[in-house]
Structures are given as structure tokens and as C-alpha cells.
Amino acid sequence: xxxxxxxxxxxxxxxxxxxxxxxxxxxxxxxxxxxxxxxxxxxxxxxxxxxxxxxxxxxxxxxxxxxxxxxxxxxxxxxxxxxxxxxxxxxxxxxxxxxxxxxxxxxxxxxxxxxxxxxxxxxxxxxxxxxxxxxxxxxxxxxxxxxxxxxxxxxxxxxxxxxxxxxxxxxxxxxxxxxxxxxxxxxxxxxxxxxxxxxxxxxxxxxxxxxxxxxxxxxxxxxxxxxxxxxxxxxxxxxxxxxxxxxxxxxxxxxxxxxxxxxxxxxxxxxxxxxxxxxxxxxxxxxxxxxxxxxxxxxxxxxxxxxxxxxxxxxxxxxxxxxxxxxxxxxxxxxxxxxxxxxxxxxxxxxxxxxxxxxxxxxxxxxxxxxxxxxxxxxxxxxxxxxxxxxxxxxxxxxxxxxxxxxxxxxxxxxxxxxxxxxxxxxxxxxxxxxxxxxxxxxxxxxxxxxxxxxxxxxxxxxxxxxxxxxxxxxx
Numbered sequence: 001x002x003x004x005x006x007x008x009x010x011x012x013x014x015x016x017x018x019x020x021x022x023x024x025x026x027x028x029x030x031x032x033x034x035x036x037x038x039x040x041x042x043x044x045x046x047x048x049x050x051x052x053x054x055x056x057x058x059x060x061x062x063x064x065x066x067x068x069x070x071x072x073x074x075x076x077x078x079x080x081x082x083x084x085x086x087x088x089x090x091x092x093x094x095x096x097x098x099x100x101x102x103x104x105x106x107x108x109x110x111x112x113x114x115x116x117x118x119x120x121x122x123x124x125x126x127x128x129x130x131x132x133x134x135x136x137x138x139x140x141x142x143x144x145x146x147x148x149x150x151x152x153x154x155x156x157x158x159x160x161x162x163x164x165x166x167x168x169x170x171x172x173x174x175x176x177x178x179x180x181x182x183x184x185x186x187x188x189x190x191x192x193x194x195x196x197x198x199x200x201x202x203x204x205x206x207x208x209x210x211x212x213x214x215x216x217x218x219x220x221x222x223x224x225x226x227x228x229x230x231x232x233x234x235x236x237x238x239x240x241x242x243x244x245x246x247x248x249x250x251x252x253x254x255x256x257x258x259x260x261x262x263x264x265x266x267x268x269x270x271x272x273x274x275x276x277x278x279x280x281x282x283x284x285x286x287x288x289x290x291x292x293x294x295x296x297x298x299x300x301x302x303x304x305x306x307x308x309x310x311x312x313x314x315x316x317x318x319x320x321x322x323x324x325x326x327x328x329x330x331x332x333x334x335x336x337x338x339x340x341x342x343x344x345x346x347x348x349x350x351x352x353x354x355x356x357x358x359x360x361x362x363x364x365x366x367x368x369x370x371x372x373x374x375x376x377x378x379x380x381x382x383x384x385x386x387x388x389x390x391x392x393x394x395x396x397x398x399x400x401x402x403x404x405x406x407x408x409x410x411x412x413x414x415x416x417x418x419x420x421x422x423x424x425x426x427x428x429x430x431x432x433x434x435x436x437x438x439x440x441x442x443x444x445x446x447x448x449x450x451x452x453x454x455x456x457x458x459x460x461x462x463x464x465x466x467x468x469x470x471x472x473x474x475x476x
Contacts, residue, residue, distance in 0.1 A: 025239055026248050033228055033252030035171030041224025041377060042178065042260055043283055043304045044123040046267055048374040051277030052217035053210075054203025058264040060217035061224070065257035067425070068225040070418040071388050072249050073410040074395045075229055080242040080407035081398070088229070088387050094401070095394035100452070103331050105387055106322060107448040112383035113319035114353055115440070116226075117152070118360040119376035120312035121145040124305050126280040126373075131301035142365040146358060148309070152316050153354040157345055174310070177303035178259050181283050185266035188290035194269040203273060208432060216432030219385075219425050223377035224260060226384055228253055229391075246408045280373070316353060323349040330459055332451045356447075360440065378437045383444075385422045392419035 050057040078091045089106040093099075125144035134140070188194055204213035228249060238244055267276060267286045279285040284300045324346035327336035338348040364372045395415040424430045428438060 026244050029238055029244060029248045030252055031171050033249060034256055035174065036227035037225060037252065037256045038171065038174040038178070038227075038259075038307065041221075041226070042263060043307055044119070044126075044280070044373045045220050045223060045282075045377055046264055047276045047279045047282035047285075048371055049217045049220050049264070050268060050273050050282075052204070052208075052220070053213050054273050055198035055201040055268045057217070057268050057273075057276075058199065058261050059214060060221035061257070061260045061264050063214065063218045064221040064225045065253070065260070067218070067222065067418070067421055068228060068253055068257070069250070070414050071392070071422065072228055072253060073408075073414045074388075074392050074418055076246050076249060076408040077395055077410040078391070078398070079245055081401075081403050081405075083238075083241045088391050091394045091398070092390050095397040099331075101390075103326065103452055104445065104448070105390055106326060107445065107452075108383045108387050110319045110322040110326075110353075111441070111444040111448070112226075112380045112387075113315040113322070114357050114444075115360060115376050115380045115383065116223075117149075117312040117315035117319070118357045118364075119223075119373045119380065120308040120315070121148045121152075121357070121361055122365065122372045122376070123280075123308040124148050124312065127284070127301040127304040127308070130281050130284060131298070131305065138365065142362065145361050145365070148312070149316075149354060149357050149361065152309075152313050153350060155313060156317055156320060156350045156354075157340065157347055158343060173303060174307040175259075177283070177300055177307060178263055180300060180303070181263055181286055182259070182266060184287050184290045184294075185263075185270050188270055189266065194266075195272075196269050198268050198273060199265055201273075212430075212432045215425065215430060219378055219381055219431050219433055220374060221260075222381045222385065222425070225253075225257070226381065229384075229388075242405060242407055280371075316350075316357065319353045320346055320349040323353060327455075331455060333455050333458065336451075356444070363440075364436075375434065375436055375440075378433055379440045382426060382433065382437050382441050385426050388422045389419050389426065392416070392422065 046057065049060050053060060082090065082094065088109060089102050092105045093102040096102075122141070122145045125141045125148060128134075128144055129141060185194075189196075202210055202213075204210055208216070263283070267282060270286050271282075271289050276282050276285060281301060281304065284304065287300050323332065323336050324339075326332045327334060327349065336349045336352060337346070339345060340347045360376060361372075364375050392415045395410055428435070
């Protein structure tokens with residue numbers, strides 16, 4: 001997922017700088033949005049969602065889709081009003097003008113990238129074990145996940161330019177896996193072997209009401225819908241963004257939302273909920289159940305590996321660039337802005353973010369009480385939904401800021417509804433999130449605040465030292 005840092009001073013004019021080349025038309029932007037949304041969530045979390053609500057696993061995807069569409073309206077108003085490649089942090093800074101708040105939003109987005117990549121690394125390890133049919137315990141899966149993160153780090157250190165052509169190829173591979181699930185499941189259903197009665201059966205834990213269970217499952221399902229918000233960072237490279245962005249973003253969300261809902265319905269109809277919920281590779285389980293004699297069931301784990309590997313690489317690349325950018329602007333300690341003398345990659349930030357990812361994967365893998373991917377995926381949505389609350393509020397605050405260009409309007413009601421719903425899915429007593437998600441998010445943000453504090457004191461000391469230097473300018 002593409003993430004960028006806002007300029008240190010949004011009011012600074014950039015008229016003397018050349019604009020980015022506008023190369024993206026509607027089709028390339030559509031593929032970018034679809035490719036950004038597809039990935040780890042649907043491949044890894046379908047079983048966990050079914051475990052929360054039973055056969056009605058499609059309902060959390062529907063609710064997550066509606067929340068994503070409402071949030072997209074707020075993003076569309078802001079990106080067509082301010083077509084700059086800076087995203088949520090820029091909008092929040094324009095609205096509230098508080099550098100510390102801007103930093104928190106930017107750091108939360110960066111942390112969501114790391115937690116997403118950590119979830120992807122675990123999913124990669126599980127799919128690799130399944131694909132090669134290894135007899136592996138949790139220890140080996142953990143080592144594979146950490147080894148995969150090392151590989152991502154090495155590629156990141158070498159320098160990877162993600163082009164639109166590569167994005168098209170990756171999107172095609174990710175999409176092929178989901179189409180494969182739909183086709184094979186459809187064949188199984190057409191043969192009369194499926195049980196559609198399970199699709200309307202709610203089966204929640206005894207300590208949760210139906211409403212709370214749906215809220216918990218929606219918090220997980222939203223992880224699969226994430227990524228649409230990153231397309232706003234392509235605004236400066238899109239032709240006529242005010243006209244193109246609204247219809248393309250809605251089309252991208254609609255296509256992926258429809259695919260997710262069909263996949264979740266078919267998965268529950270083909271595989272009993274208990275078996276689906278206990279599998280860390282739920283879609284591979286669906287294909288193996290629907291077509292046990294066909295070798296294509298052995299292909300899906302490798303497609304899943306490719307999809308989650310792409311998610312991890314993009315997220316770790318962008319997380320390290322965010323950290324580098326914040327350090328370069330003086331918001332974080334200067335050592336994080338160091339670049340490799342040959343590769344010219346932000347090696348200090350890459351190493352720093354990789355260490356955080358190592359810690360996350362190891363922490364949740366050694367905790368037997370929580371499913372790893374669900375915990376990290378939930379932490380990702382917790383951070384993103386918190387950012388979305390700020391974006392919805394920014395839309396309302398910036399209504400007074402008039403611009404001399406036509407732009408999308410989200411209306412008066414949708415931003416308010418979006419802020420309330422996103423906040424509802426963030427709060428612990430309404431979202432049903434496990435406490436570990438808040439602990440992980442809190443530790444990450446506290447670490448960011450600590451780094452910000454160190455940088456703040458360093459800037460003050462430097463400023464004080466500069467002011468105390470005697471004026472040695474020769475006088476006539």
C-alpha cells in the first residue's frame with residue numbers, strides 16, 4: 001500500500017517545482033485500486049470471520065463494504081479538493097494545523113503498514129507449509145515468517161521501484177486465486193453438494209451478543225477492504241482527478257466488495273463453519289473440499305503466497321519511506337534519515353521497521369491464545385479506522401475552505417455517519433476487539449511518541465546552541 005508523508009509546511013508553495021507526470025488514466029487507476037485492496041485479508045481471515053458469526057460470514061463483509069464506501073466519499077471530497085500526493089496526514093494538518101496530531105496520524109498509518117506486513121508474513125509461512133506439505137509446528141512457521149521478513153528487508157534494501165506494469169501483473173495473480181475459488185465452488189454448488197442453509201445461520205460465542213459478534217467480525221473484515229485510501233496518493237499522477245477519481249474508486253470498491261461477498265458465501269456453503277474457522281488457509285480448504293481430485297487445489301497456497309508477499313513488500317517499503325520522511329523533516333531522530341551510499345535506500349529506516357515487524361510476529365506467534373493473522377489484521381484496522389475518524393472530521397472542518405476548482409462533495413450526513421461508525425469500530429466496549437490489539441497499537445504509538453520527544457529535545461538543543469554562538473562577522 002502506497003503511503004507518503006505530508007510536506008513539513010502545507011502552506012509552502014511548490015509552484016517552482018515541476019509537477020509529477022500525469023500518466024494514470026481510469027483503467028490503470030482502477031487496477032491500482034483493485035490490486036491495493038486485494039491481498040492478505042480475504043485469503044487469511046475468512047475462517048476467523050466465520051468463527052465469529054457462523055455461516056453468516058458474508059454479513060461482516062457487507063458492513064465493511066458500506067463503511068468503506070462512506071469513508072471513500074470523505075476521501076474523494078478531499079482528494080478532488082486538494083489533489084496532492086500526501087493522503088490523510090495532509091488533510092488532518094490542513095484542518096487542524098497541529099504538527100503533533102499530524103505526526104500521530106502519519107505514524108499510525110506507518111504502523112498499520114508494519115502490522116499488515118507482519119500479518120502477511122505469517123500468512124506466507126502458513127501457505128508455504130501447506131503448499132509444500134511440510135510437517136511443521138508453530139516454531140518452524142515462526143522461523144519461516146521471520147525468514148520471509150528478512151527477504152523482504154533485503155529486497156527493500158536493494159531498492160525496488162514498484163511500477164504500474166508490475167502492479168497490473170500482481171493484481172492479475174491475486175485476482176486469479178479468488179476467481180479460482182469462485183469457479184470451483186460454483187461447480188461444487190451446481191452439483192448439488194453444497195449446503196446453503198449454513199449461509200443464514202448465526203453462531204456466536206456464548207459471551208457475545210449477535211450485534212457485538214458482527215461488530216467484531218466487521219473489524220476483521222475491514223482489513224480485507226483496506227487499501228482504497230492509498231489511491232489518493234496517486235492524485236498528482238492521475239489525469240483529471242476531479243472527474244476520474246469518484247467513478248473509478250466506487251468501481252474498484254464495488255468490484256472487490258462483490259468478489260469478497262461471493263467468496264464468503266460460497267466458502268460457507270462448501271465447507272462446514274467449524275472446519276473453515278479452524279483453518280489458517282481457509283480458501284485452500286474450500287478448493288480442496290470442492291474439488292478433491294483436481295490438482296488446482298495445490299496451486300492456491302502458492303497464489304496466496306504471491307498475494308500476501310506483494311502486500312508485505314509494498315507495506316514495508318512504504319512504512320520505511322514514511323519513517324525516513326518524518327526523520328528528514330526533523331520530526332523523528334536524524335539517524336532514521338540515513339541512506340545507503342551505493343543503493344541510496346533508507347537503510348536505517350528499513351532496518352528499524354523490520355525489527356518492529358520481527359517483534360510483532362514473534363510476540364503474537366508465541367501467544368497461543370490468539371490467532372496470529374487475526375490479531376495483526378485487527379490491529380491494522382484499529383489504526384486505520386482511527387485515522388479514518390480524523391479524515392471524516394477533517395472533511396467537516398475544511399468545508400469553510402473554498403477552492404476554485406470543481407470537486408466531489410460527500411454531503412453533510414455521510415462524514416458524520418462515517419466518523420461515528422469508524423469510532424464505534426475502534427472503541428473496545430463496542431467493537432469486541434481483544435485487548436491485545438490495543439496493547440500492540442498502544443506500544444507502537446508510544447514508541448513513536450518517544451522518538452518524537454527525542455527529536456523535539458534535539459531540535460531545541462540545536463536551536464539553543466545556534467542562538468548562543470557569538471557573532472564573529474567582521475565589522476567595519
